[in-house]
Amino acid sequence: MLLLLTVFLGLKTAAQTADTKPLKLHHAEPLYTDLIRDLGARKGEHELNIGFGVNDEKTYYSYTGFAEYEFAIANRLGLEVEVPFEVNTAAPGYDKTVAPGNRVEGIKLATQYTFLVSQQWQTSMAVGYIQEMEFSPFDQTSSTLFSGTRYNPIFIAATRLTPNIHTLLYTGPEIEQDFATGHTTTTMAVNANLHYVFANGNFVGVETNMDFSAEKPDIVLRPQFKVAFSKSVSLGVLAGIPVSNQNHGLSAMTRMIWVP
Template identity: 45%
Template sequence: MHLKNIFVTVIVFLVSFSAYAQEETGNNDEPLKIDHAEPLFIDLIRDLGARKGEKEWNLGLGMFDRLNYDKYEALVEYEWAPKDRLGLEIEVPVSIYTSNGLEGNIRRRPSNRVESIKTAFQWTFLVSEKMNTSMAIGGINEFVFTALDSISTNSIFEGDVINPFLISATNWRNGWHTLIYTGPKWFVPFNNELESEFEYEINSNVHYMIPNTRNFIGVEFNKVVDGQNFEMVIRPQMRLSLSDKLLMGIVGGIPVNRDRERLSTFIRLIYEPGHKHE
């Protein structure tokens, strides 16, 4: 619980600088926006420093080796900026589980399910041209569906996930980009048969963007602290620009601790209608 208090204190402290941030970025007709490499697995709600009218569709497909069974995941998400520096998102992920011939009595594979309905916001409160850095706060609210074979009119949702987060990203002006995405996550069950859960996520990223393109290579370090447990998955990745409006991201997953998962792969297609790359 101590991590919760630290996170809230940091957020309050940083938001207090928002007025200073507005002064530093000036009073141009169009607000300053710094180019940052966006991670492909745990992606952002919208570009940092988003400008009003931006929008984007994402389609994600992934395969995860969960030791005794395989998990196939698909997601559709839509994100947009209704005003400068404010991003919104809605996402629906679906999971399908299949046997890999190793299924035992201890770890039976879960039921297929529409995972949840996710809604999220992200507000970029700092865009510093001097430091080439952007910072944002946001939150994800996720209504978790009951498994398809157990769903009924009285139990459509089994719980709610609440996930506030803080983002800090720096463009080092030499092609290298770094980003930290961190925050606590609570699962609040809607019935007494399930237990509430708490964990803390720390996602750190390093990318190299090829000059004069939107293509990059990089790596995510997705870390989770759960009580006394620590898990990390290393996700090497690359993004390719297929056209001015369409990008593709390819991600691998290598868990440091393989007690629950082995290798994984994930592909993300990104479509930006009306996009014009500067």
């Protein structure tokens, strides 16, 4: 329902402003938890992202990747399709059974609508929704294709404190449902970002990913930078440094960004 409402509001706004391009402010976009589309996106914009990463989970290593395509079907209304995957191997000294099964993680369908762009306050705000169907590991797909689903409404607020210093808040509950048991778990995600943006659009900064659940908070700092090789191709590189959860080690990820 929320997904349909967001699309309806975006199409209505686009129809009212069909002959004019709406105001759009440039905001630095975090590399790990990225946006569904640029804030204030204009109709016809689109982008392809491909990423790879490695995570030290102490008893095993997780090699992850994803491919995502995002596009603006109307002014300020973006859609995204993403397919993430993971391959896991046991760490030296541990039995291979400690590593989860390899799998395509799922299919993510998402939408985002920018409802505020303020030139005076150099601020943009948006709401969105992500629906992910989670696939079972490859060795279990013969019995069931999907293991669960995840519901994730989000709110985004970004402000340019100066032309070079950008801040962004990305937050919302993540509700995960397991199909086999019917059990649901809820985690509140709060992602705070601070970036320094250079005149050519390259940036350096830090992304702070905080997950709050019934257990103690899980906080990861992700220092990062993005370099543009051309108007169409950029590369983002980041590291993950766990702060509060000692069950996770260091991680790293790269994101290739192509704007046709």
